[in-house]
Amino acid sequence: MNFEIIDISGDIGLRAYGSSLREAFINVGLGMYSLITNIEKIQCKQNIIVALSSESVESLLVNYLNELIFHFDAYGFIGCMIEIAEFSDKKINVKICGDYFDPDIHSRGLLIKAATYHNLKIDKEGDLFTTEVIFDI
Amino acid sequence: MGLEKIRRIDENRLEVPVDYKAGMRTKGIIYLNRHLEEELEVQSVEQVANVATLPGIVGASLAMPDIHTGYGFSIGGVAGFDIKEGIISPGGVGYDINCGVSLLRSKLTKKELTNSIKDLVMTLYTEIPSGVGSKGKIRLTSEDLKKVLRNGARWAVSEGYGTPADLERIESVGCLDGADPNLISQKAYERGRSQQATLGSGNHFLEIQYVDEIYDEKVANILGLYQDQITVMIHTGSRGFGHQVCTDFIEVMEKASRKYAIDLPDKELSCAPFSSPEGQDYFSAMKAAANFAWANRLCIIHWTREAFQKALKVSPNQLGMGIIYDVAHNIAKIEEHIVNGIKMKLIVHRKGATRAFPPNHPELPEAYRSIGQPVLIPGDMGRASYVLIGTEKGMAETLGSTCHGAGRLMSRHQAIRLAKGRAIWREMEDKGIIVKSAGRETLAEEMSEAYKDISDVVEVVHNAGISTKVARLKPLGVIKG
Numbered sequence: 001m002n003f004e005i006i007d008i009s010g011d012i013g014l015r016a017y018g019s020s021l022r023e024a025f026i027n028v029g030l031g032m033y034s035l036i037t038n039i040e041k042i043q044c045k046q047n048i049i050v051a052l053s054s055e056s057v058e059s060l061l062v063n064y065l066n067e068l069i070f071h072f073d074a075y076g077f078i079g080c081m082i083e084i085a086e087f088s089d090k091k092i093n094v095k096i097c098g099d100y101f102d103p104d105i106h107s108r109g110l111l112i113k114a115a116t117y118h119n120l121k122i123d124k125e126g127d128l129f130t131t132e133v134i135f136d137i
Numbered sequence: 138m139g140l141e142k143i144r145r146i147d148e149n150r151l152e153v154p155v156d157y158k159a160g161m162r163t164k165g166i167i168y169l170n171r172h173l174e175e176e177l178e179v180q181s182v183e184q185v186a187n188v189a190t191l192p193g194i195v196g197a198s199l200a201m202p203d204i205h206t207g208y209g210f211s212i213g214g215v216a217g218f219d220i221k222e223g224i225i226s227p228g229g230v231g232y233d234i235n236c237g238v239s240l241l242r243s244k245l246t247k248k249e250l251t252n253s254i255k256d257l258v259m260t261l262y263t264e265i266p267s268g269v270g271s272k273g274k275i276r277l278t279s280e281d282l283k284k285v286l287r288n289g290a291r292w293a294v295s296e297g298y299g300t301p302a303d304l305e306r307i308e309s310v311g312c313l314d315g316a317d318p319n320l321i322s323q324k325a326y327e328r329g330r331s332q333q334a335t336l337g338s339g340n341h342f343l344e345i346q347y348v349d350e351i352y353d354e355k356v357a358n359i360l361g362l363y364q365d366q367i368t369v370m371i372h373t374g375s376r377g378f379g380h381q382v383c384t385d386f387i388e389v390m391e392k393a394s395r396k397y398a399i400d401l402p403d404k405e406l407s408c409a410p411f412s413s414p415e416g417q418d419y420f421s422a423m424k425a426a427a428n429f430a431w432a433n434r435l436c437i438i439h440w441t442r443e444a445f446q447k448a449l450k451v452s453p454n455q456l457g458m459g460i461i462y463d464v465a466h467n468i469a470k471i472e473e474h475i476v477n478g479i480k481m482k483l484i485v486h487r488k489g490a491t492r493a494f495p496p497n498h499p500e501l502p503e504a505y506r507s508i509g510q511p512v513l514i515p516g517d518m519g520r521a522s523y524v525l526i527g528t529e530k531g532m533a534e535t536l537g538s539t540c541h542g543a544g545r546l547m548s549r550h551q552a553i554r555l556a557k558g559r560a561i562w563r564e565m566e567d568k569g570i571i572v573k574s575a576g577r578e579t580l581a582e583e584m585s586e587a588y589k590d591i592s593d594v595v596e597v598v599h600n601a602g603i604s605t606k607v608a609r610l611k612p613l614g615v616i617k618g
Contacts, residue, residue, distance in 0.1 A: 005550060007548040007549075007550045007551065008206070008548055009178075009205060009206070009545045009546065009547060009548050010205060010206065010207070010212065010545055012548075012549055012550075036269060037269070059388070059391075063388075066384050070324050070327070070328065070381065073328050073332075073377040073380075073381075074324070074327035074328045074330070074331075074377070075327070076270055101269075101270040102270070103268065103269070103270045103271065103575070106270070107577050108268050108269040108270060108338075108575055108576045108577055109269065109576065109577060109578070110269070110338070110339070110549075110576070111268075111269045111337065111338035111339060111576075111618065113232060113233070113377060113380040114232050114380045114383065114384050116208045116232075116405060117208075117387070117403075117404040117405050118208045118209075118403075118405050120404075134208075136208065136232045136233075136380070137338075137339050
């Protein structure tokens with residue numbers, strides 16, 4: 001997985017890389033899940049589909065992560081594999097495979113409560129795409 | 138742009154001049170002494186300046202000594218906006234709407250808990266759901282949840298959690314009228330359904346404390362606080378529900394900012410005129426989330442009382458666990474203030490800041506009219522927390538506001554690195570503090586060294602006179618998410 005933690009004093013952020021923006025989106029999603037628990041212990045048992053459209057690629061990124069946060073916080077669903085079937089700057093269709101969080105089996109990490117626009121970055125340098133997102137926890 | 142443009146007004150205040158950045162309508166004032174100024178982040182100053190650019194701001198853009206970088210507003214940010222000309226912004230309230238603090242008194246003393254503190258901590262940990270992936274003991278249908286959103290802490294009392302006497306000791310009597318459940322998204326309902334009456338995670342906690350020092354005997358007496366007395370402090374908010382409301386409305390407000398041609402220096406400052414439909418919708422939804430939080434804290438108070446009875450085998454009367462007060466530190470409210478000699482109605486945003494009304498304010502409960510509003514300031518889990526009281530000076534200078542907590546010094550990863558190879562729970566136990574947490578790294582992230590010393594923060598507001606010290610409380614048992 002291709003992401004790293006952005007260390008800030010109040011909350012936490014992620015910098016994720018990809019050879020395409022699609023791949024960077026996948027990596028930031030998996031990175032976020034791995035802040036919540038050890039996703040190597042999550043089995044691919046169920047799929048959820050997240051379909052979104054937004055006015056900009058920035059809000060698409062924030063909305064996509066907030067959608068994953070919603071499925072975890074409301075239903076306990078946590079993913080270990082992400083596929084993005086449809087991807088454009090304004091539209092996304094994501095299939096996430098994972099399981100329902102069980103505190104008796106899965107480790108408890110950070111409770112991520114929102115993805116923010118704070119210091120949000122989406123960059124391309126050569127063939128490398130980078131996204132930076134700060135989360136409220 | 139840097140810190141060199143900032144000017145020191147006096148020992149406790151810094152000014153961010155109106156020419157600090159383009160578009161500022163007023164100056165910024167940061168309550169900070171020289172010692173805490175060493176930790177001041179440039180980005181948080183930038184945020185104080187950004188708030189000063191928002192339409193309809195009245196008086197200065199303020200920040201309390203626990204200032205650090207937030208989203209939109211800095212943490213510790215306070216600003217009032219004219220209700221006719223001004224805006225309302227979710228970034229001035231925060232994601233955890235009505236995150237706040239409750240303080241309970243008791244008839245117990247420190248000595249009486251010596252042998253039972255471990256049992257008590259374990260019982261509280263079992264009885265009060267906390268941590269990642271925990272579910273509340275109360276499952277709410279959408280209809281139930283609507284009642285919570287409309288009635289706040291009153292809903293809790295009607296369900297048998299807490300008593301009518303509790304309500305009087307809660308800011309705004311535990312409910313903001315005018316919350317419209319129809320403005321709440323389905324997603325927020327889904328997140329709220331199983332999270333009512335849960336503590337949460339991160340810096341949220343429940344703490345058994347004792348009164349370690351009293352600074353103001355007269356006020357402490359009226360609050361019912363005395364040396365070595367056991368108190369309980371609860372710090373939590375509106376959980377995933379409030380976060381969803383904030384997330385939903387940042388999108389709404391982003392569009393509204395463009396519609397009303399409000400020039401924004403930061404997307405997290407998205408806002409709308411307070412009087413616009415978008416502004417009013419957010420205000421109403423924010424009230425619903427605030428009410429969710431007040432119900433949450435009162436349910437947890439109820440189970441805290443039950444846990445004490447169970448673990449210590451005593452009656453409610455022997456315990457005497459009444460609420461001293463309950464404050465919100467992430468909220469926007471309509472309040473009357475006198476600015477430059479003129480009485481004005483403002484929409485006051487407090488984001489990581491506590492209301493601190495002076496004596497004789499009509500919003501105070503009868504019992505506290507003569508002393509002013511109690512202010513509850515939690516510190517980190519190893520050091521101390523404070524009870525302060527509101528003052529006339531605070532009302533005049535800071536829209537009746539003061540600090541809300543210590544503020545982090547280290548990132549979570551710095552703290553985890555520093556804690557490597559150490560057993561934080563044992564270090565705490567050696568200091569006489571029993572801790573229990575759900576998260577694998579919560580204790581490392583939340584250790585004392587990761588925070589500023591709360592005493593430094595409280596010194597500033599006390600010396601500036603915007604609220605004054607009443608008592609210091611020290612931890613004996615801590616439950617973390």
